[in-house]
Amino acid sequence: MNRDQTFFDRYSLVLGGLGAVTLALIVLAMKMSDLSQDVYTRNLDEYQAEVQSRIQPFGEVYLPGEEQEQMDAPTVETVAEPEPVATVQSGPQVYNGACNVCHGNGVAGAPVVGDADAWAARIAQGSDTLYDNAINGYAGAAGYMPAKGGNMSLSDEEVIAAVDFMVEESR
Numbered sequence: 001m002n003r004d005q006t007f008f009d010r011y012s013l014v015l016g017g018l019g020a021v022t023l024a025l026i027v028l029a030m031k032m033s034d035l036s037q038d039v040y041t042r043n044l045d046e047y048q049a050e051v052q053s054r055i056q057p058f059g060e061v062y063l064p065g066e067e068q069e070q071m072d073a074p075t076v077e078t079v080a081e082p083e084p085v086a087t088v089q090s091g092p093q094v095y096n097g098a099c100n101v102c103h104g105n106g107v108a109g110a111p112v113v114g115d116a117d118a119w120a121a122r123i124a125q126g127s128d129t130l131y132d133n134a135i136n137g138y139a140g141a142a143g144y145m146p147a148k149g150g151n152m153s154l155s156d157e158e159v160i161a162a163v164d165f166m167v168e169e170s171r
């Protein structure tokens with residue numbers, strides 16, 4: 001076989017291969033352009049709306065008086081507030097913390113807890129009067145009883161528990 005013939009055979013083989021690759025690339029390019037063409041053949045408004053919804057800001061600020069426009073705007077879920085852990089003090093606890101300072105030994109005319117004579121007439125007034133005087137405070141013949149013993153962080157219930165305890169100890 002002469003050398004020209006060999007060269008020609010190999011050359012056409014390479015050319016053929018390149019042609020096949022070119023054809024494959026053209027077909028691939030057409031497929032891909034079909035896919036991307038999709039975007040432009042669709043309704044432009046619809047397309048823009050979709051883009052808008054994808055790039056919209058995460059939240060919106062509503063000033064007082066402004067209404068929320070879109071119903072599908074992100075809404076803040078209101079999680080139920082956890083109940084504050086009840087740290088209600090018992091009667092004796094409240095008494096020791098807020099009342100004993102006067103009622104323990106009669107400071108400023110306070111009736112001493114455990115002194116049945118000093119308490120008999122007071123107990124006879126009825127619990128409601130005692131609660132009311134302890135919660136709101138009052139100035140009596142013996143002296144001045146400050147509201148909640150001066151500890152306004154006490155709840156009414158805690159003061160009532162303390163009064164019950166004092167009365168119980170003073171019968």
Ligand code: HEC
Nearest residue numbers: 098099102109110122133134140141142143144145148149
């Ligand atoms: C600063 C002193 C003081 C503290 C603290 C105090 N008291 Fe008194 N309390 C008095 C005095 C004084 C009286 C008597 C007032 C009077 O009848 O003239 C009184 C009277 C009372 C009475 C009798 C009310 C009545 O109608 O006769 C109750 C009940 C009472 N205190 C409950 C409490 C409780 C409960 C606390 C604690 C939370 C407390 N007090 C803390 C001074 C105090």
